[in-house]
Amino acid sequence: MTFLPAFCTPLDGHWPLPAPLPGTVFFSTRFDPVRLDNGDFQRCAVPPPASIQRSVAKRQAEFLAGRVCARAALQRLDHLDCTPAIGEDRAPVWPAHISGSITHSTGHAAAIVGHKAQWRGLGMDVENMLTLERAQRLAAEILTADELQRMALLPQAQIAQCVTLTFSVKESLFKALYPIVQKRFYFEHAEVLDWSDTGHVRLRLLTDLSSEWCHGKELDGQFAVGDGQLLSLVAVSG
Structure with a gap:
């Protein structure tokens, strides 16, 4: 068994996201x-x-x-x-x-x-929820032009979650794909097409990473919000 240091709480194996991944x-x-x-x-x-x-x-x-x-x-x-x-x-x-x-x-x-x-790539990221002020300040660095247009249509109450989610799920996307493609890519090379209150999110690549992972390829991700943090996951099946 893993020794648990005193600065950590007991390990929690409860699945925190909307859709459990079999075999993980x-x-x-x-x-x-x-x-x-x-x-x-x-x-x-x-x-x-x-x-x-x-x-x-x-x-x-x-x-x-x-x-x-x-x-x-x-x-x-x-x-x-x-x-x-x-x-x-x-x-x-x-x-x-x-x-x-x-x-x-x-x-x-x-x-x-x-x-x-079973799972060629797994990418998970947790972020502190941004404040509205910080989200608005960082949006142009994290969101593409199309994402910024879609954000402008959102109620103000959803903007902080939108920017936090976009940041987090793009980090998860990178973690999932980098071991497969062995090529670095950045925030501008993917976009969030849609996301729902139920914790589902759809992404699209905006660059060619390989013959399989090319511009226009779409993937699903998921996320959950709790205790002032947002957890996201992108999984690539085998």
Whole structure:
């Protein structure tokens, strides 16, 4: 079993999104960086990369909390006793037959894993909900021209969620597709076509990433809002 450091709450395997993904394992935890202890990395058997050793306590805590979730998920899925390292591209390094994603935001970390044969790509992202003022300020950096036009038609009460969702689900899209295409892309290379209060979202690529993942390709994602945060997921089936 994964050692659980005192700065983390007990791992929660409750599925938080509208549509469960068969064959995947999800774990989340809440954490308090102030309670991080110097020996927690060693007790968890998670060697901290050099970049993490040099980081502030907040970054160390979110890294360790995410890795604790990931290790528990791998144990549950495949009885694997391993922790994803950080690759040269900063992405987690999963076992060759595993797809996975780790995410964290203020006091919240989560991980999802599945077999690559069933899920070629898994991308998950959690973000703090933007305030209306910040959403309006950041919109032009995150949204395409068409997305900005669609946002302008929304009631003001939905703008902060729209911008937060667009940011988060594009992050999830990148995490899901990057391991497949091995090519970086950015906010302007995808658009949110539609989203619903039930937590479903439709995306479209606006660039060619490969012969399969080309301009115009559409994908579905999902999201949930709670405790001032938004969690999104994009999954690519095998």
